[in-house]
Amino acid sequence: MKTKRILFILAAAVFLISGIISVYLLFLRPKPEKVRITSDGETLYVLEPAREEDRLITVEYEGRENVIEIKDGRVHMLKADCPDHICIETGWLDNGLPIICLPNRLVIEYEDGRTDAAAG
Numbered sequence: 001m002k003t004k005r006i007l008f009i010l011a012a013a014v015f016l017i018s019g020i021i022s023v024y025l026l027f028l029r030p031k032p033e034k035v036r037i038t039s040d041g042e043t044l045y046v047l048e049p050a051r052e053e054d055r056l057i058t059v060e061y062e063g064r065e066n067v068i069e070i071k072d073g074r075v076h077m078l079k080a081d082c083p084d085h086i087c088i089e090t091g092w093l094d095n096g097l098p099i100i101c102l103p104n105r106l107v108i109e110y111e112d113g114r115t116d117a118a119a120g
């Protein structure tokens with residue numbers, strides 16, 4: 001009877017540890033570091049915001065302008081002369097959602113976002 005109990009405790013421990021590891025892999029995985037800026041399907045920049053100096057990037061498309069700001073290792077759309085301003089309202093890229101300016105055909109996204117969804 002004693003060995004049965006030890007086996008049970010061992011099994012429970014293994015189960016618990018593998019659970020902790022899965023949670024770690026799912027939620028605590030570091031974010032992809034590289035950000036890709038695409039205009040009309042063409043990659044303009046691949047940046048590592050954490051290593052960039054604070055600066056502004058201006059992108060033109062058919063005479064319209066978008067100003068992307070890199071500040072404190074983060075990226076957002078500072079100004080845009082598109083009619084809807086959805087890209088500005090998206091805010092910082094922190095949450096992993098791409099910033100898309102549909103009228104000006106501009107996309108700011110994490111580079112990993114484009115690879116196949118095997119990693120979930």
Ligand SMILES: [Zn+2]
Pocket residue numbers: 080082084085086087088100101102103104
């Ligand atoms: Zn826009």
